[in-house]
Amino acid sequence: KAGVTQTPRYLIKTRGQQVTLSCSPISGHRSVSWYQQTPGQGLQFLFEYFSETQRNKGNFPGRFSGRQFSNSRSEMNVSTLELGDSALYLCASSPSRGQLNTEAFFGQGTRLTVV
Amino acid sequence: SQQGEEDPQALSIQEGENATMNCSYKTSINNLQWYRQNSGRGLVHLILIRSNEREKHSGRLRVTLDTSKKSSSLLITASRAADTASYFCATQDAGGTSYGKLTFGQGTILTVHP
Numbered sequence: 460k461a462g463v464t465q466t467p468r469y470l471i472k473t474r475g476q477q478v479t480l481s482c483s484p485i486s487g488h489r490s491v492s493w494y495q496q497t498p499g500q501g502l503q504f505l506f507e508y509f510s511e512t513q514r515n516k517g518n519f520p521g522r523f524s525g526r527q528f529s530n531s532r533s534e535m536n537v538s539t540l541e542l543g544d545s546a547l548y549l550c551a552s553s554p555s556r557g558q559l560n561t562e563a564f565f566g567q568g569t570r571l572t573v574v
Numbered sequence: 575s576q577q578g579e580e581d582p583q584a585l586s587i588q589e590g591e592n593a594t595m596n597c598s599y600k601t602s603i604n605n606l607q608w609y610r611q612n613s614g615r616g617l618v619h620l621i622l623i624r625s626n627e628r629e630k631h632s633g634r635l636r637v638t639l640d641t642s643k644k645s646s647s648l649l650i651t652a653s654r655a656a657d658t659a660s661y662f663c664a665t666q667d668a669g670g671t672s673y674g675k676l677t678f679g680q681g682t683i684l685t686v687h688p
Contacts, residue, residue: 490673494676501679501680565617565618567615568615570614
C-alpha cells in the first residue's frame with residue numbers, strides 16, 4: 460500500500476507570493492490533516508478535512524487555507540507569503556475521523572523556504 | 575499551541591543502554607501517541623495508548639500513561655544507533671470535536687552512539 464505522498468518536496472518562494480501544496484492520502488483514508496513544523500513553534504495543527512469539508516482548524520491566519528477533493532486528495536494554500544511561513548509542512552491521513560484512537564500516517568513533508 | 579513539555583530536550587546514550595523520555599500534557603485526552611522523526615522528515619507512528627490504559631508494549635518500546643498526573647513516558651530498551659531521531663508525544667483531546675487533530679509536545683532529540 461502506498462504511503463502518504465506530498466508534493467513538491469521542496470519549494471522556494473518570494474515574500475508576497477502564494478503557494479499550493481498537495482497531499483495524496485493512503486488509499487481508502489478519508490481524513491487528511493495538515494501541520495506546520497518550525498524550530499521555534501514546533502509542530503502545530505493547521506486544519507483537518509474529511510469528506511471534502513473542513514472539520515477542524517488550528518490557530519492560523521486566514522492566509523492559510525485548504526481543500527479536499529472527492530478522491531480525498533488535499534491541497535493547502537498559503538497566500539501573501541511571509542518569511543515566518545518558512546517551515547516543513549506535513550500532511551497526515553487516517554482511515555476515518557469517526558474512529559477514536561486512530562493513528563495518523565504522515566507524509567515526508569514539503570519544505571517551504573520564503574526569501 | 576503545544577500541549578506540554580517533553581523531558582529531556584536532548585538525550586545522548588551508548589548503544590545497548592535504555593532511553594527514557596517523558597511527556598506532560600494539559601487537557602483530558604482520548605489517547606496519547608508517540609512518533610519518531612528522522613532529520614526533519616516525516617513522522618513515523620510508534621505506539622498509541624488509550625486514556626483507560628496504563629501501560630503498553632511494542633517490541634523494544636514500553637509506554638506508560640498516568641492520567642492523574644497528565645504524563646506519559648516512553649522507554650526504548652537496548653538502544654541502537656538507528657534509534658537516533660527526534661521523538662514526539664502527541665495527544666488527541668477528549669471529545670468528538672478533536673477528531674483528526676493531534677497536539678504535539680516539543681520533542682526529545684535522542685542520540686545513540688555506536
